[in-house]
Amino acid sequence: MWGFASPKRLRALGIVGMNKRNVYYIAQHNPRHLYPTVDDKLQTKDLCHSHDIAVPKLLGVCRIQQHTKDLIEFLKPYDQFVIKPAKGSGGKGILVVSGRDGNCFIKPSGVRISHQELQRHVSNILSGLFSLGGKTDNALIEDMVQFTDDFNGFSYEGVPDIRVILFKGYPVMAMTRLSTHASDGKANLHQGAVGVGLSIKTGKAIGAVQHNNPIKQHPDTGRVLTELKVPSWEKVLLLASRSYDVSGLGYLGVDIVLDRRYGPLLLELNARPGLAIQMANQTGLEPRLRWVIEQEKKANKVNDFKCDLRSKSVLTAEQKIRMAMDEFD
Amino acid sequence: MSSARQILFLVVLLISLGIGAVAYKHLVLGFPLISNEQEVVWNLETKITFDATSSNARLMFNLPETTLNRKELFSEVFSPGYQFELINQSGTDYGMWSTSNAVGKQTLYIRSQTYFLGDPSEVAHVDQPLASLVWEGAAIQAAKALLLTVNEATADSKTRIRAIALALNRVTDENAYVLLNEYSEGRGRQWVLSQLLMLEGYETRLVQGVLLEDMRRKQSIHHLVEIKIDDKWLLFDAREIDFVDWDRVIIMQRGDEPLLDVFGGQNSQVSFSTLKDQRSSFTTALASAQRDSNPLVDFSIYSLPIAEQNTFKLLLLIPLGALVVVILRNLVGIQTSGTFMPVLIALSFLQTSLILGIVLFVLVVGVGLIMRSYLSRLNLLLVPRIASVLVFVIIIYAAIGILSFKMGWDWGLKVTFFPMIILSWTIERMSILWDEEGGHEVFIQSVGSLLTASLAYLLMSNSTIADTIFLFPEILLIVLAVIIAIGSYSGYRLSDLRRFEPMERL
Numbered sequence: 001m002w003g004f005a006s007p008k009r010l011r012a013l014g015i016v017g018m019n020k021r022n023v024y025y026i027a028q029h030n031p032r033h034l035y036p037t038v039d040d041k042l043q044t045k046d047l048c049h050s051h052d053i054a055v056p057k058l059l060g061v062c063r064i065q066q067h068t069k070d071l072i073e074f075l076k077p078y079d080q081f082v083i084k085p086a087k088g089s090g091g092k093g094i095l096v097v098s099g100r101d102g103n104c105f106i107k108p109s110g111v112r113i114s115h116q117e118l119q120r121h122v123s124n125i126l127s128g129l130f131s132l133g134g135k136t137d138n139a140l141i142e143d144m145v146q147f148t149d150d151f152n153g154f155s156y157e158g159v160p161d162i163r164v165i166l167f168k169g170y171p172v173m174a175m176t177r178l179s180t181h182a183s184d185g186k187a188n189l190h191q192g193a194v195g196v197g198l199s200i201k202t203g204k205a206i207g208a209v210q211h212n213n214p215i216k217q218h219p220d221t222g223r224v225l226t227e228l229k230v231p232s233w234e235k236v237l238l239l240a241s242r243s244y245d246v247s248g249l250g251y252l253g254v255d256i257v258l259d260r261r262y263g264p265l266l267l268e269l270n271a272r273p274g275l276a277i278q279m280a281n282q283t284g285l286e287p288r289l290r291w292v293i294e295q296e297k298k299a300n301k302v303n304d305f306k307c308d309l310r311s312k313s314v315l316t317a318e319q320k321i322r323m324a325m326d327e328f329d
Numbered sequence: 330m331s332s333a334r335q336i337l338f339l340v341v342l343l344i345s346l347g348i349g350a351v352a353y354k355h356l357v358l359g360f361p362l363i364s365n366e367q368e369v370v371w372n373l374e375t376k377i378t379f380d381a382t383s384s385n386a387r388l389m390f391n392l393p394e395t396t397l398n399r400k401e402l403f404s405e406v407f408s409p410g411y412q413f414e415l416i417n418q419s420g421t422d423y424g425m426w427s428t429s430n431a432v433g434k435q436t437l438y439i440r441s442q443t444y445f446l447g448d449p450s451e452v453a454h455v456d457q458p459l460a461s462l463v464w465e466g467a468a469i470q471a472a473k474a475l476l477l478t479v480n481e482a483t484a485d486s487k488t489r490i491r492a493i494a495l496a497l498n499r500v501t502d503e504n505a506y507v508l509l510n511e512y513s514e515g516r517g518r519q520w521v522l523s524q525l526l527m528l529e530g531y532e533t534r535l536v537q538g539v540l541l542e543d544m545r546r547k548q549s550i551h552h553l554v555e556i557k558i559d560d561k562w563l564l565f566d567a568r569e570i571d572f573v574d575w576d577r578v579i580i581m582q583r584g585d586e587p588l589l590d591v592f593g594g595q596n597s598q599v600s601f602s603t604l605k606d607q608r609s610s611f612t613t614a615l616a617s618a619q620r621d622s623n624p625l626v627d628f629s630i631y632s633l634p635i636a637e638q639n640t641f642k643l644l645l646l647i648p649l650g651a652l653v654v655v656i657l658r659n660l661v662g663i664q665t666s667g668t669f670m671p672v673l674i675a676l677s678f679l680q681t682s683l684i685l686g687i688v689l690f691v692l693v694v695g696v697g698l699i700m701r702s703y704l705s706r707l708n709l710l711l712v713p714r715i716a717s718v719l720v721f722v723i724i725i726y727a728a729i730g731i732l733s734f735k736m737g738w739d740w741g742l743k744v745t746f747f748p749m750i751i752l753s754w755t756i757e758r759m760s761i762l763w764d765e766e767g768g769h770e771v772f773i774q775s776v777g778s779l780l781t782a783s784l785a786y787l788l789m790s791n792s793t794i795a796d797t798i799f800l801f802p803e804i805l806l807i808v809l810a811v812i813i814a815i816g817s818y819s820g821y822r823l824s825d826l827r828r829f830e831p832m833e834r835l
Binding site for chain 2: 009013017020128129190209278279
């Protein structure tokens with residue numbers, strides 16, 4: 001009524017609201033001291049390496065302002081790379097270079113930037129322009145991901161990524177974020193990217209939203225979004241699920257991209273994943289999160305563990321994925 | 330105990346403590362629950378400072394006289410190291426302080442509480458000498474010339490007195506200029522008016538007193554003229570050109586001799602703080618509770634000096650602002666720029682008034698954003714960038730202040746009440762938001778912040794609420810309980826209901 005949903009109806013759908021997410025799922029399942037490992041992409045990368053989780057290759061790290069002078073020399077062997085702030089959030093401060101033209105770098109949009117501009121960008125990253133609270137930061141230089149062609153026509157001017165919500169290591173909900181003209185090539189739902197809910201069982205599209213409104217077709221390319229299916233879905237889920245062991249965070253958002261050469265790569269982890277994914281999936285998170293708690297209780301009882309929500313799981317990532325794929329659509 | 334139970338326990342405990350204390354104060358000590366405008370008590374704090382020039386210092390200070398209408402509930406002298414003596418000389422009370430070890434800057438306080446009884450205009454005839462006419466010759470010529478310009482000869486006395494004072498205040502009038510500058514004998518506008526009125530046949534006296542305004546700090550002594558009209562004595566302010574009610578002023582002295590005599594010191598200054606306080610039934614209850622040394626009253630805000638009480642009166646309101654922020658953010662889901670920035674803006678609104686405050690805020694932040702957009706191109710480092718924005722903000726403050734003053738609107742000067750560091754950060758955050766999420770998001774957050782600040786202001790500026798909280802600071806425990814309860818609320822926010830509305834249609 002009057003543009004508002006009735007709380008009763010939302011509760012029946014199992015929609016998790018902002019307060020519930022913060023008070024219940026994040027506060028109770030994400031220990032504060034583990035945040036730095038996901039908020040700092042350098043730490044995340046180190047952890048992933050030690051757990052053999054595939055991530056985009058790290059070419060180098062720029063830690064102090066003086067090093068920006070040597071940057072151009074360092075980047076000589078690379079034509080394609082990405083520079084990102086280690087503590088940035090929401091895709092802020094990420095610079096993608098997809099080619100060179102004489103003394104210039106070329107961004108995927110075709111815009112050229114000079115050596116000085118690139119150095120200044122790195123200098124800004126180091127001084128904390130993009131980090132939370134303006135703290136000084138490190139700049140990561142990564143290999144550019146070679147995206148698969150599977151999303152051709154589903155995304156406009158940009159690259160899609162896959163967001164999987166993990167609860168205690170179980171993939172509970174997933175979506176892919178497709179950039180649009182309105183989102184300026186960014187896969188950011190706030191700026192008008194399209195969110196497409198994905199079936200945990202199959203990786204096929206369920207529904208799509210843009211600006212919180214259900215849509216059927218991509219606004220720019222016109223492709224019917226329900227035709228979308230993410231390839232090697234089980235691999236994607238496995239990669240996501242294993243990052244639970246890496247981070248230890250119970251309620252976790254995992255961002256994954258598909259690389260033509262290496263398959264699924266983990267891009268970043270998020271300790272406070274957004275709730276729009278429920279709209280894209282046309283269903284609420286609550287029943288799935290409850291189901292996970294039930295499964296964990298059962299599994300732990302079998303193994304004579306104390307029935308504690310925070311205790312480590314006894315099941316492997318593979319087992320959890322199987323259970324989730326059997327249970328969720 | 331699980332955290333949910335702990336929270337429940339804590340909330341219940343805080344609420345019962347709060348309600349219990351309020352009920353105790355109301356039922357046992359007789360504090361009124363809702364403040365009643367008729368029973369006003371005024372706190373007056375007199376602060377005397379001087380630099381001691383010799384170790385033997387002595388001061389004489391006029392104490393306010395208690396008339397039939399004005400009663401003092403309580404009066405105390407706070408002057409460590411000094412001997413205090415009350416002297417009565419020819420019907421006037423003086424306080425005399427003396428010490429033999431005064432070094433450097435000396436500060437003495439006198440605190441008193443006053444209330445007014447009955448009809449204030451029925452003030453008793455005081456047996457104090459009248460002012461006498463001292464002008465002669467040329468002065469009288471000039472005075473008569475001035476009085477001739479006043480046309481309201483037929484009007485009633487009050488209108489005529491106002492008109493005479495108005496004529497005296499006319500800067501262009503030559504006679505007024507001569508009277509004020511050459512024949513005033515350095516005794517000021519009120520004295521000149523009293524001379525003029527005596528020429529007109531009125532009986533007058535010069536008085537010095539403290540004007541009673543709520544939360545006025547550091548005011549100096551006010552000179553007034555007492556005029557007898559139709560057998561009643563009325564107070565007139567020649568500067569404001571209006572009559573002053575008897576219950577709006579505490580008379581410190583009749584005549585225009587200095588209030589304070591200092592021997593063995595220099596640079597002496599007297600300043601007054603006034604604070605409007607609770608009703609007589611409250612004060613009588615308080616006084617009786619203090620006699621029985623009730624700890625709830627003895628260890629309370631009322632035992633602090635008045636200047637600090639004024640500060641606390643404001644501080645006690647801040648939790649209400651915080652409560653508004655908590656409700657709007659966690660129950661409604663409004664986005665603000667900076668968590669408690671709206672509370673600080675609301676505090677500024679208390680000084681500037683709401684509409685003017687919003688205009689000034691939009692002006693400063695708007696101009697700041699335009700100036701800041703240039704900085705974006707320079708790619709400065711974070712701290713120098715915010716420091717530059719801070720300099721911008723100061724320049725904008727100065728520009729608004731000077732421009733508005735030059736154009737004759739002194740409201741622009743109130744811009745200085747805004748906290749500049751907070752505004753700098755607001756501009757910085759909004760500028761980044763603009764670059765990253767676009768102007769739409771900036772608009773949403775600005776409106777959210779101003780809405781929150783306005784609601785907080787409306788709550789904090791309500792004098793009934795302010796008085797009640799000051800009377801029952803225990804209410805803060807209840808506020809705390811509500812904040813804690815909201816902190817554990819896991820239901821939907823209004824914004825969730827809006828956002829997930831399309832789900833209903835699926």
